[in-house]
Amino acid sequence: MRLKLKVWRQSGPQLRGRFEKYELDGCDSRMSVLELLDHLNEMLTSQGKAPVAFESDCREGICGACGLTVDGRPHGWRDNLPACHQRVGKRRDGAVITLEPLRSGLYPVVRDLVVDRGVLDEVTLAGGFASVDTGLAPDADTLPVPHDVAEAALDLAACIGCGACVAACPNGSAALYAGARVAHLASLPIPSLERGRRARAVAAAVDQWFGACSGYRECARVCPAGVDLGATALVAKERWGAALHPART
């Protein structure tokens, strides 16, 4: 299969970017978007040209490294799949595919398709953790967690930190990502001990760094971990909980 690629090239954070067009022979319907880029890069390097910079690691949908924009959508054409699982599929010969970095004012471009998503870590730094020093934990079997609670926590904890939700949101909101985080921790016995404090701190960080959630739903459509849209309400819920129960630690 022969495809045309329109790829965002930008040599550095402060430099101006532009689209470059490439024609690529020997594409295969089973190639993922990333393998398409590998293929393009082999062609470029064989011509002595700089390869397109992009990120990936596991290529199995679990590490969250591979965020980029494909034909205008974070990760790619299909809902709820990371870029490494978005496959070329049946496309006409000569079809055009446009590849850009994740587009968000919060993610400065490092080079080509690589962006800096460090802002996501602000949520963790603010309190997206459990304050337990190594070795001090009580026996995990003495604090029973109902099966369903553990499963529900895992649905929220499934987030792979790819940052696509923020890029998909017209407001640049991190409601899905941060909501999943605080709610996951709030639902488990030990991390929930600092539920109120965490809710206040994370809510403040979310306000400081990200846009507000207006319920566009774009985040849940692209989320490769299938985090439920309901998570977008959970930072607010936790924050109200903390406000109404000032005694909540």
Place this chain on the structure above:
Amino acid sequence: MWKEFVANARLVSPGNRRRFTVVVVGTGLAGAGAAAALAELGYTVDVVTLHDTARRAHSVAAQGGINAARARRVDGDALERFVRDTVKGGDFRARESEAWRLGRESERVIDHMNALGVPFAREYGGSLSTRSFGGVQVSRTYYSRGQTGQQLQVAASSSLMRQVATGRARLWVRHEMLDLVLADGRAAGVVVRDMRTGELRVLRSHAVVLATGGYGNMWYHSTLAKNSNATAIWRAHRKGALFASACFVQFHPTALPVSATWQSKTTLMSESLRNDGRIWVPADPDEQRPPGDVPEDARHYYLERRYPAFGNLTPRDIASRAARERIEAGHGVGPLKNSVYLDFRDALERLGREVVAERYGNLFDMYREATGEDPYERPMRIAPGAHFTMGGLWVDHQLMSNVPGLFVAGEANAAYHGANRLGANSLLAACVDGAFTIPLTVPDYLAGLLGQDLVAEDDQAVRAGLEEVNSRTEALLGAGGAVPAKEFHRELGALLYRNCGVVRDRQGLQEAVGQIADLRRAFHEDVQVTGTSGEWNQDLVEAARVGDYLELAQLTCVDALHREESCGAHFRAEHQSEDGEALRDDASWMRVSAWHSSGWGDEGGSAQPVEFVHHQENLHFRTVQVATRSYR
């Protein structure tokens, strides 16, 4: 031994701790755990990762679970049994004392991770759920759906972020360690490169912890994440750290076969598929019929026939070897005839589509996505793929290498798994090393350095470190060749699969040693690296890693050639019984091989052959009875 060490270890008083700086390289389970714990204790910690955030590390990819010898069920598990399973699983090629530590600390690992927010699977009664995992008959594997590694990694990295928030740990993301700095023979820091700008700097320290993961990517196609690499441990080796058991590599039997050159890696399919899938190849190598039309008597269910007791569930090394043997004999299937069938036809008949879908639905979907074939209609194809490296830097019981002050944790060391790793033991090793071993052993070392300053910024050792990395980079950029590093890597991988893969023999290894040396010379003459050193440069990063693989690969083959026996995942064709099983030679080889190498020449390779010096550590087993593995 561990208990004794803990009771007698030297300590640093709380007031003195912040005067000591420790550099931790890697934020996987081992690195994040170590950095967090050391910072909690009050040490000043610099922690480095090549990723954009601490939460991404290869550890996230582990699906199966993590072992712990908590022995809560009444299924006969016990700490002693854990130790025996681990030592036996490793075919008696690692220290027993390490297995004891692993087992002893495993209980706390689960408690710690649970407290940090890992949603472990729970029974309906609320207690922790377990399952059994490859090679053991008890149920001691704790898990979080198919995401155990991810959940542990998020927990460990967020406890590290808590220390970063307090300022006790400084996190260097997108920084790659390119060399170790030695001062007076001690580890005194690391040279790191900011991958965004190319800026080099030395992070000076009183001790260095390498937790940089395994080197399975050397085989080019492996189940590891693309960024896993050997550079940190290889550069430490070049600075004098002994490299142990390089040839002990586990090949996973249920990896997806390589079907096209553009394929970037092999994906691991869960081992659980072997519970219901039947493995076979056509009896006739020229079989032309589609698999569904091949009648029963024309199918060779080789595992079931050869190992009736375990059948399709034989341990990984045996399943991989049997597959490779069939493929070599020309019975392989698929366009490149490099795989075997994993067939669910019978399971679908017996259980119905619904039950099969419930058990394996997501795996079937993943397979269909990747191959375009529907496993409900047509058997899956699988092949052995490089997966886990038992070898790594040699360490003592305190996880310190022979270089004072250089500690090695997690998959990067060669401490626990001997010649073969037991499933779900490596997440455990990474967690124990990071959270419960390093925080005790590093202080024991630091206590002897009280009052000692960091190496000076303008010290000769620091400048030399920077210069060396600079000149290596310049050499790569200036090679001016026409062949991308990836080509060399691909060639190396094919060579290793052929000559240092699931089965090795003398002649093949001898040839490989020479061929790799040639390939390395060709690499330094012909490699093409675009761009400059002062920018985000993927080509440069890749070329540097491939350069290191080309050296480590040679050592790996030398080690494989040197070990004249078959044990665990190391199968030497010369050493097998009449019925084709591995023949260990305990009298000569119940020992760990650790290597020193020299004479690599400065980049570009010298005309002199490289010199490898063998060191050995004899193994003694006091609590576990040495026995032969049998799965017939």
